[in-house]
Amino acid sequence: MDQAVEDCLVTGHEQLIDGLELPDPDDRHVLAAAIRAGAQLIVTQLMSDELNKLDYEYASRHTEGIGRLAEDSNWQQLEPEQRHQLLSEQKLTQADRPKVAVESTDEVLNTLDHCSLAMFADRVAAMPARFDHVASAAAELCEPEIQFVSVPRRTLKTEANIDARAEEVKDQFKTALEKGPISVK
Structure with missing residues (x-):
C-alpha cells in the first residue's frame, strides 16, 4: 500500500497511544495515527x-x-x-x-x-x-391530589436491616397517605 498511495504511512504516533482512552483500547493506535497525521475525520x-x-x-x-x-x-x-x-x-x-x-x-x-x-x-x-x-x-x-413519595436508597446488610427499613418506609407511606393518594418515586 505504501507504493500505491504516497504518504499513507503514519509514523511518530506511538507516544500518543498511552494517553488515549477509548472503549476498546486496541483501537487507540488508529486514533493516535489520525491525530499525528492531522486527520479531520475517521470513519x-x-x-x-x-x-x-x-x-x-x-x-x-x-x-x-x-x-x-x-x-x-x-x-x-x-x-x-x-x-x-x-x-x-x-x-x-x-x-x-x-x-x-x-x-x-x-x-x-x-x-x-x-x-x-x-x-x-x-x-x-x-x-x-x-x-x-x-x-x-x-x-x-x-x-x-397525588403526592410523590421518594424512598431514599440505603445499603442493607442483614435481615434486621431489611425489617427495620421496611417499617420506616411503611411509616413514611402511612404518614403521606393521611394527606391523600401517594405514588412512589
Missing part, C-alpha cells in the same frame, strides 16, 4: 457498529418503557391524545427516535451530523428516567 466500521448498537438499545428501552406504561393503571385511563402529548414532552415518540443509516460512509456521516455518538448514548441512558416522568405525569392527570 470506521466501529462507528457504524456503535450506531447500530445504540439504535438497538434505544428500540429495546423504548419497548420496555412502553410496556411499563401499558401496565400502569393511570396510563390506561388516558386518551390517546394525552398519551401522545406526554410521550412527546419527553421526546419519546417514534418521530423523536434518531434516524440511523449506516450503509455508506455518507450515511454514517449524515447520521452523526444529526446525532453524535455521545448524544445518542446519553439519550439511550436517559430513557428509563424519561418514562418515569411520563408515568408520573399520567398519575398527576388521573389523580390531581
